[in-house]
Amino acid sequence: MTQISTPVPGAEGTSAPPSAPRRLAPRIHPAWWVALVSFVTVMCAAAFTAAPGLFVDPLNTELGWSRATIGFAVGLQSVLYGLTAPFAASLMDRFGMRPVVTTALVVITGGALSTVWMSEPWQFVLGWGLLVGVGSGSMALAFTATVTGRWFVARRGLVSGVLTAATASGQLVFLPLLAWIVENQGWRPASVTVAIASLVAIPLVLFLLRDHPADMGLAPYGGEYAPKPEPARGAARRAVTALFDAARTGPFWLLAGAFAICGATTNGLVRTHFVPGAHDHGMPITVAASLLAVIGVVDVIGTIASGWLTDRYSPRVLLGVYYTLRGVALLFLPSLMAPNVELPMVFFIVFYGLDWVATVPPTLALCREFYGDDAPIVFGWVLASHQVGAGVVAFAGGLVRDVTGSYDAVWYGAGALCAGAALMSMVIRRRRAHPSDVSSPS
Secondary structure: OOOOOOOOOOOOOOOOOOOOOOOOOOOOOHHHHHHHHHHHHHHHHOHHHHOHHHHHHHHHHHOOOOHHHHHHHHHHHHHHHHHHHHHHHHHHHHHOHHHHHHHHHHHHHHHHHHHHHOOOHHHHHHHHHHHHHHHHHOOHHHHHHHHHHHHEOOOHHHHHHHHHHHHHHHHHHHHHHHHHHHHHOOHHHHHHHHHHHHHHHHHHHHHHOOOOHHHHOOOOEOOOOOOOOOOOOOHHHHHHHHHHHHHOOHHHHHHHHHHHHHHHHHHHHHHHHHHHHHHHOOOOHHHHHHHHHHHHHHHHHHHHHHHHHHOOOOHHHHHHHHHHHHHHHHHHHHHHOOOOOOHHHHHHHHHHHHHOOOOHHHHHHHHHHHHHHHHHHHHHHHHHHHHHHHHHHHHHHHHHHHHHOOOHHHHHHHHHHHHHHHHHHHOOOOOOOOOOOOOOOO
């Protein structure tokens, strides 16, 4: 049962010290319930991330569209996902998380449903590329950064890892289901399933998500009470200003470049092209989709562990290790493709899953170190580079397959790119403490 402390005067009374909470936190701090609701919401909305790789072969067979055409729509979705994220973080500051996330879920639902009646490529680009891209970008990892920034001081790295893993958990739930639907019922019922999953998350957001701990008279978990800040106006201007300010610093370009390669080697390549690539070697679609689902299972472990490690070790070193291991794994992948799942392929899936988005917690930690209060917005722009990289490779992978009849060149090229990402991460210098800083950056 919640204990109530002596009330602290608020807006209607005299001012009180910002560090004094109005209520004592319950035994289980509400921040953990907010994190749980956020996790479930992102997991439900993640159905859209599981679908593109499953649609490549059916759309190619039924409608005669090239893989490059399909990859273009998927790539546009990835790019818009990234470009929307910085503005979404600002909109959450202006209007709150609840209306922004609810609107995003409605847009995702509409975009997925619109593809059911499509017969031309531009309709796929409009529904799956534009609408789903903008809707998903409005939730994205900027939502994770906002939740952790407002509700947590202690355990931020851990919670960042847990919420990042929500997408992978959604992939675990939806990939086998959608693969079965595509193989037995067709791709249109699979689109409807994606829409329903996003729709189910809306009541959770409307009734359970809380915007700020001060709304409940509480301090953030592990921190001191502070009044809720006034809504930030000029959301678009703030997002652009934060970009221009960050772009004057070297760490931004290093983080953005490395994260672009991260997106290219995960969402753009493996998520979009692993299933059709494995199918080229005789592996059934449902089996290949199940392997991607296993990546989702292991990714939950890897991302949470990465958050835990980020609270204790240098994020630069962690990123260097993650990208190096990912590159080595991709160089071996072409030799592992076969009609049946052999032990080396299982090892690759587990190994790659541990590294899938383990890069997010240390990247977010570096954004906080260098950019302070603007970190969620700056991270949104870094995420935009991630999605641009994903979009380019989603299209390029399909184009290479159309031209050469094989994905091998793409796997090898992506492995080589990871070496560059590792180098960029390792050369980021530690931020120098400024005399005006309250405390040294972690």
